[in-house]
Each structure stands twice: as structure tokens, then as C-alpha cells.
Amino acid sequence: MTRDVPVAPAPSPAGPSSTARSEALFARARAVTPGGVNSPVRAFRSVGGVPRFIASAHGAYLTDVDGARYIDYIGSWGPMILGHDHPAVREAVAHALSGGTSFGAPSAREVELAELVTRLTGTDKVRFTSSGTEATMSALRLARGFTGRKFIVKFRGNYHGHADGLLVEAGSGLMTNADGPLGAAAPSSAGVPPEYAALTLVTEYNDPAALDALMQERGAEIAAVIFEPVVGNAGVLVPTPDFVDALHRVKDAGALLIADEVMTGFRLSLSGATGLLGLEPDLSCWGKIIGGGLPVGAYGGRAEIMEFVSPQGPVYQAGTLSGNPLAMAAGLATLRTLEADPDIYARLDAYTARLAAGLQDAAHAAGVPISVNRIGSMLTAFHQGAPHGSVGSYAQAAGSDTAGFAAWFQGMLARGVYWAPSQFESIFVSAAHTDAELSTTLDAAHTAYTAAAGAAKGATS
Incomplete structure (x- = not known):
């Protein structure tokens, strides 16, 4: 091989x-x-x-x-x-570096990577950012601007970056307001005003009945439901078919469905987790792989929604280093290498x-x-x-x-x-992982499990 x-x-x-x-x-x-x-x-x-x-x-x-x-x-x-x-990525970045590190102006690589991302994912238009956090917070602002609504829904344990409105039930330090209205929750970080966190409603991942109930009660107020197609920050959690169906039903209330593919985009397939699982989001967010290891993020979706983004539309979002030539070069090399290897x-x-x-x-x-x-x-x-x-x-x-x-x-x-x-x-x-790495890993795992089990027995004896 x-x-x-x-x-x-x-x-x-x-x-x-x-x-x-x-x-x-x-x-x-x-x-x-x-x-x-x-x-x-x-x-x-x-x-x-x-x-x-x-x-x-x-x-x-x-x-x-x-x-x-x-x-x-x-x-x-x-x-x-x-x-x-990787040689292709290293060479692409070196070539880009010879032309400068940042322009603060458009470049051809931005267009090429946008064309590649939209073609592979079936997305109409995409806007680059410099991080996944920027991508998700920008997508939510766009959803609010497009729908005219202010509430968003996220799922307990899903992490979408450290923007204030998303640091709600986002990690192990959870503070749930059990006495509040359906879906209400408190921030999981100091520095996030409760008033801002109150605009984020929370329900359980892989619980279609709970999502349906929340949408039935509050659906007319909800701008968007954001989710990880495959959760990676609570450990790997895979959506059930019934939950996927419930996600699509949020559109019946006029809410947008936002897939956070910062982790899973191009990781699970060339069309991401959404393509692999048959999801049809209105907006998607990407990062990581589309920059080949350099700082990058992006969000995109249907043209009618993306046309609300400034300067074409009224929803403002900007970034001095967005579309950075080194990140664009690394992303192009990575995606082209993936596409060339069926x-x-x-x-x-x-x-x-x-x-x-x-x-x-x-x-x-x-x-x-x-x-x-x-x-x-x-x-x-x-x-x-x-x-x-x-x-x-x-x-x-x-x-x-x-x-x-x-x-x-x-x-x-x-x-x-x-x-x-x-x-x-x-x-x-x-x-780059081969049979040699697999063998070494499993030998280490066997020894480590045995040692951990022995230590646990010693601690209780």
C-alpha cells in the first residue's frame, strides 16, 4: 500500500x-x-x-x-x-510564501478554493474566515438577519467555537436552568451575560422527540438550529436516522438548519458528514481540512441566504486575514490530493x-x-x-x-x-498511518490497559 x-x-x-x-x-x-x-x-x-x-x-x-x-x-x-x-501541501505553501504572506485584497486562490469547496459540497456560495469560531458565529448572524428572528437552538455537548452565544451547554462545566422555559439554559463560561445566553435554547442530541417538542413550542421564534453532524467534542456521537429526520423537520417552522462541519468537513467524505449521512442543511460551516492545517474557516449555503452577507446584503461580516494566501494554498493542495485519490x-x-x-x-x-x-x-x-x-x-x-x-x-x-x-x-x-503504526498502537494499548487495570485493582484493595 x-x-x-x-x-x-x-x-x-x-x-x-x-x-x-x-x-x-x-x-x-x-x-x-x-x-x-x-x-x-x-x-x-x-x-x-x-x-x-x-x-x-x-x-x-x-x-x-x-x-x-x-x-x-x-x-x-x-x-x-x-x-x-505532506509534500504537496508543503510545496504549495512554499510557493505561496514566495509571493507574500497577506494582501488584504482578493487573490486568485480564494476564488479557486471557493469553486472547489462549492463543487464538492453542492453549496451555492461560500465566505472564508480565519477560524471555525468565526464561521459559526457568522452563520448564526446571517440566519438571524435572513429570518428576522433572534433565538437559536443548539444541542447539549455540541461545541461550535467560543463565541458568547454558543458557550451554552458546550462542555463539562454545565449549568442548566431547570426551572426556566423549555430549552432555557445558563452560560457554561464566565463572561457570558445571562441575557445573551438566554437567546440560545438547548435540547438533547439524538433525542428527536425533545427537538420536535421544542420546535412545536418555540419554532416561530427560532432563527436556526445548529448542530454537529457527527459530534466530536463529547467523544464521537453518531446521529440516529430518526434524529436526522427531526433535524430536517425544523425547516417546517421557518428555521434554518446549520451543519457545523468544522471538524467533519472533508474528514468523512469529499462531501463531508452531510453527504455521507444524507443531510440537507441550509448553511454549513467548515474549517481545519480546508486550510490544510493553517488557520481557516468558512461558511456557505444557498445563494438566496448568502446574498444577505455584506457587501451584497445587510449582514456585516469581515476579516483582515480571511482568504489568507498561505491558507488558501494549503487548502487547495489538500482537497486536490483528496479528490485525486478515490x-x-x-x-x-x-x-x-x-x-x-x-x-x-x-x-x-x-x-x-x-x-x-x-x-x-x-x-x-x-x-x-x-x-x-x-x-x-x-x-x-x-x-x-x-x-x-x-x-x-x-x-x-x-x-x-x-x-x-x-x-x-x-x-x-x-x-500516513500504516500497518506498522497500527501494530505498535495496539501493542501499546494492550500493555496500557493491563497496567491501568492493575493500578485500579491496587487502589481498591
């Missing part, structure tokens, strides 16, 4: 035992950056230990500042579907299926209960005894054994495998 990325030899099971340089950098970072990191999950707070400071990444591997090499299953949280430092998604799916089966076998042999949710190249191994695939909601995911996961995570890290440092995240397989 050939690959465009040279495959490095598998790392040694443990690698360097010292984390001195990462520890020193973390100490320096805490003095000048809140928590020592620029995005919270990087701090390793839910799994313990010192976050690894990365020096380089190539193919399926990360190398930290202490010289340890890891098989990487984060892939910069999704965009590295081709693997790190078997890539089948290979990603097959690797991830074998990974899921191997994890279940390793955990079962060690007596550790897990439930693996998987779709395409996304996977979460929940540390709980639910049957395979039965974790379908945030509430079910929250029942996982986070201490057990943390012990297993540390076991994997010590054996050269870099897993997502949270029980409630997806991991991502890339085209």
Missing part, C-alpha cells in the same frame, strides 16, 4: 524518559500565558502530567522537545488528514475499523470495559461498559470513567502513542 508521505520507523516503546525540556517550557509559559497554553485541552489537566511541547511533525509522527517520538492520533485536531508535512476514504475507514476492533480486544483481555464509537476516520474509546456503539448522547458519554481513561492515556504516551488528552474528544486517523 503506497503513501505520498515517507513512513518513518516506529518509535521505541518508551522513548526518552526525561520531560525536562517540556517541563521547563511549561513553567515559562505559565508565567506569560493563562494556564501555560493557548487552548485549554493542551494543558493535560484532565489526564495529569506535563504537556509535551512539540518540536516537529512528519507523516504520522510528532517529536517533542525532549526527543521523544509519538504516533500522532490528534492530527492538529483533525486537519492533517494526509499526515504532517480510495483514500476507504483506506482511512479500514484502518480505523481495525483500530477500533483491536482496542476492544485489548481492553477485553485486560478486563477493562470500553465502548468504541467510530465513523470513518474518527474514533472515541469510552471507558464504560455500554455495548459497542450505544453511547449516543452527552449524558451517556459523561458516565465514562475519566480516571481510568487518564491512566490509560499516560500508559499510551509512555509507549510512544499520542492520544487525545481528554476522554471527551475524537481521535483522527491520517493517510
Whole structure:
């Protein structure tokens, strides 16, 4: 099986035992950056230990500042579907760099990438931003401007970026207003005014009856329902057919349906999760892969809606670095490489299926209960005894054994495998992962599950 990325030899099971340089950098970072990191999950707070400071990444591997090499299953949280430092992406960015880093004016690459994204997704028009958060908040502003309504609906545990109106029931620190009207909720972050959060109504993912009830009571006030087609920030949660049907019914009340494909867009298929699952949103949001690992976001949809965006329409949205030439070049190279390889998604799916089966076998042999949710190249191994695939909601995911996961995570890290440092995240397989990486990963998983089980028994004896 050939690959465009040279495959490095598998790392040694443990690698360097010292984390001195990462520890020193973390100490320096805490003095000048809140928590020592620029995005919270990087701090390793839910799994313990010192976050690894990365020096380089190539193919399926990360190398930290202490010289340890890891098989990487984060892939910069999704965009590295081709693997790190892919030759086509590297060459495209280098060529773009020779012409300048930012123009503050239109360029041909913006047009080319917009044409490619709209063709592959069946979208009429698209507007680029510099992040997924910008894309989702802009799509919601557009929905409000188009419908003339002010309320939006999101689902508990779905994460759509850190815009104020979306930081409601968006993570583990949940504060639900059980005595309020149907769907009411309080913000899950300090600094979000309750008055603003009150414009966001919340219901349960994969609960079609609850969504129908909310739309029946409040549908005439709702501008849009925003959702993750496949949830990745509560662990991987896959929508049921009945829930997909309920999502489409929100249009009957005049609300727009917004698919947040920042994580799943081009990750699960060339037409994203919406194409794979037969969804028909009015607007979609993208990020990650469409920038090939550089900062990017986008939102798009039907022409009649997108024509409300300034300067053509009354809904204002702007960004100095939107359509950045380096990000556009990286995105074009990534999507063109994906489109030119008709078997890539089948290979990603097959690797991830074998990974899921191997994890279940390793955990079962060690007596550790897990439930693996998987779709395409996304996977979460929940540390709980639910049957395979039965974790379908945030509430079910929250029942996982986070201490057990943390012990297993540390076991994997010590054996050269870099897993997502949270029980409630997806991991991502890339085209650079081969049989060698799979074998090393499953050997590490078997040892880590056995060690975690032994530690748990020792703690209770």
C-alpha cells in the first residue's frame, strides 16, 4: 500500500524518559500565558502530567522537545488528514510564501478554493474566515438577519467555537436552568451575560422527540438550529436516522438548519458528514481540512441566504486575514490530493475499523470495559461498559470513567502513542498511518490497559 508521505520507523516503546525540556517550557509559559497554553485541552489537566511541547511533525509522527517520538492520533485536531508535512501541501505553501504572506485584497486562490469547496459540497456560495469560531458565529448572524428572528437552538455537548452565544451547554462545566422555559439554559463560561445566553435554547442530541417538542413550542421564534453532524467534542456521537429526520423537520417552522462541519468537513467524505449521512442543511460551516492545517474557516449555503452577507446584503461580516494566501494554498493542495485519490476514504475507514476492533480486544483481555464509537476516520474509546456503539448522547458519554481513561492515556504516551488528552474528544486517523503504526498502537494499548487495570485493582484493595 503506497503513501505520498515517507513512513518513518516506529518509535521505541518508551522513548526518552526525561520531560525536562517540556517541563521547563511549561513553567515559562505559565508565567506569560493563562494556564501555560493557548487552548485549554493542551494543558493535560484532565489526564495529569506535563504537556509535551512539540518540536516537529512528519507523516504520522510528532517529536517533542525532549526527543521523544509519538504516533500522532490528534492530527492538529483533525486537519492533517494526509499526515504532517505532506509534500504537496508543503510545496504549495512554499510557493505561496514566495509571493507574500497577506494582501488584504482578493487573490486568485480564494476564488479557486471557493469553486472547489462549492463543487464538492453542492453549496451555492461560500465566505472564508480565519477560524471555525468565526464561521459559526457568522452563520448564526446571517440566519438571524435572513429570518428576522433572534433565538437559536443548539444541542447539549455540541461545541461550535467560543463565541458568547454558543458557550451554552458546550462542555463539562454545565449549568442548566431547570426551572426556566423549555430549552432555557445558563452560560457554561464566565463572561457570558445571562441575557445573551438566554437567546440560545438547548435540547438533547439524538433525542428527536425533545427537538420536535421544542420546535412545536418555540419554532416561530427560532432563527436556526445548529448542530454537529457527527459530534466530536463529547467523544464521537453518531446521529440516529430518526434524529436526522427531526433535524430536517425544523425547516417546517421557518428555521434554518446549520451543519457545523468544522471538524467533519472533508474528514468523512469529499462531501463531508452531510453527504455521507444524507443531510440537507441550509448553511454549513467548515474549517481545519480546508486550510490544510493553517488557520481557516468558512461558511456557505444557498445563494438566496448568502446574498444577505455584506457587501451584497445587510449582514456585516469581515476579516483582515480571511482568504489568507498561505491558507488558501494549503487548502487547495489538500482537497486536490483528496479528490485525486478515490480510495483514500476507504483506506482511512479500514484502518480505523481495525483500530477500533483491536482496542476492544485489548481492553477485553485486560478486563477493562470500553465502548468504541467510530465513523470513518474518527474514533472515541469510552471507558464504560455500554455495548459497542450505544453511547449516543452527552449524558451517556459523561458516565465514562475519566480516571481510568487518564491512566490509560499516560500508559499510551509512555509507549510512544499520542492520544487525545481528554476522554471527551475524537481521535483522527491520517493517510500516513500504516500497518506498522497500527501494530505498535495496539501493542501499546494492550500493555496500557493491563497496567491501568492493575493500578485500579491496587487502589481498591
